[in-house]
Amino acid sequence: MSGTYGDSTRSVKAVASEEIPGQPVIAPPVPAATYHLSADEGDALDSYGRKSNPTWRRLESALAALEGAAAALCFGSGMAALTAVLRVLAEPGRTLVVPADGYYQVRAYAEEFLAPRGVTVVEARCAEMAEAAARADVVLAETPSNPELDVVDLHQLAMDCRSRGTVLVVDNTTATPLGQQPLSLGADLVVASATKALSGHSDVLAGYVAGSHPELMARVERERLHAGPILGAFEAWLVLRSLGSAGLRFERQCQNAAAVALMMRDHPAVRSVRYPGLADDPSHGVAAKQMRRFGGIVSVELADAGAVHDLVARSELLVASTSFGGIHTSVDRRARWGDRVADGFARISLGIEDTDDLVKDLQRALGPGTTTPSR
Structure with missing residues (x-):
């Protein structure tokens, strides 16, 4: 039945809290830096604010539901999410394809940070993505591209990447998960800025990564823990509040x-x-x-x-x-x-x-x- 729901119904259901009598329909933010620890010294779900937060988990559950993903990870901005993925995947000696006609900051990051560390960076326009992917280890596609709004055939590109063992990451910011779901078309990971239409009120910076490969998502989560590009609890709550509409x-x-x-x-x-x-x-x-x-x-x-x-x-x-x-x-x-x-x-x-x-x-x-x- 849930597969027949429209966008507004999906959005509302994604942010609804568990139906527990006496509890708020929309849970308040949890702005915590530290948590009480148990005596057994096990790995508690919440122990330190850079590692996890209950408000993050609520937001991540909602984002995963909208993207059709098994999991999602929130970040302090769209660029924080995207660069974390690139640091994990674009290791020295690998070839990375980035959009030549996409968001200019992505090219700047690849040229200024990744290339000097031994990553071969190839720029390709939307129409050139399939050809460039033939020589790549990692492909980052943005569709529709920002700002020219060209479109990449994601299903075809995903099949090409999969046949060569290439990892396909799709920036879904302009389309949003209400416009397209790259994971269902074969992408390995989705990255996006939630600053834009998902939060929609021009008052918060946020980003996320979504995917269904546990190993890939675990590596990105580990990168977030070490590098610390986290989303504040209140900002996470602002995005969660906005997702309903x-x-x-x-x-x-x-x-x-x-x-x-x-x-x-x-x-x-x-x-x-x-x-x-x-x-x-x-x-x-x-x-x-x-x-x-x-x-x-x-x-x-x-x-x-x-x-x-x-x-x-x-x-x-x-x-x-x-x-x-x-x-x-x-x-x-x-x-x-x-x-x-x-x-x-x-x-x-x-x-x-x-x-x-x-x-x-x-x-x-x-x-x-x-x-x-x-x-």
Whole structure:
């Protein structure tokens, strides 16, 4: 029966506490650094705050349920989760593939930290992942890619990796587990930033790793214990609290993204639009096979940086900020951070405002437009 539940039902059930009379429906955070120890000196479940925490376990259980994983581990940020996985898997002498068109901080970490330690780092765009995987020990794929929203065929890539004994890690941040489940498509591990749509309120940093291979998960957990990139108990509780409404929020964000992508595709001030949900998007065919929802992000190219700034200035609803997945619709000109995109390229993260209000506001803010679209 549980397999037929919708996203909002899954989200609510994931955070519900055990039904014990007299106990809170949503358990409070446990901000503990140390715990009482038993006299037998055994390995207690909770002994020190860097090792474990009851609030972590509640959050990790919910994240594992949403990702379709046997287990999950929470971290202090998405990058903390991702770099822990890379430190475990990308050992000296191994070849690691990272997205050339994905989150720029991942490339920076691989080039500045892993490569000098003897890891061969190969950058590959989404379309090149399968070819690059043929020569790799570890492949990190991000799909849809951030910020250009290209899509990797995860099932095909997973089969290629498995036939060669290559470990496949998928960054599921942009899609969220409500949009796709990489583990069911053959990935070995999922990493993600819970800072984005899952927490959704732009007020907490968090990340996680999810998987169903006990040995792999144990190694990542050991790395977390030693390196200490942990999530605070209160922050874990904030994410847990927010997860209950994630299905509802993500549904509206995807609805808004689809409507805004359609409007902008035909607007003369917009040079190009990328959104996997558009029938004519280059990635739509693959996305339709593996994604349940197409996400809450639309990427557009305007004439130049000034046009992006003007769009925000003229709008009554847009917020100029980085990151994505929050309740407010935001715009981020990605070239300012070093992404390999045009100066007028902008990532629009759709919030939960009323769809008609957003479309009208953006149409007005774009103005009549003089740019001839290049699609």
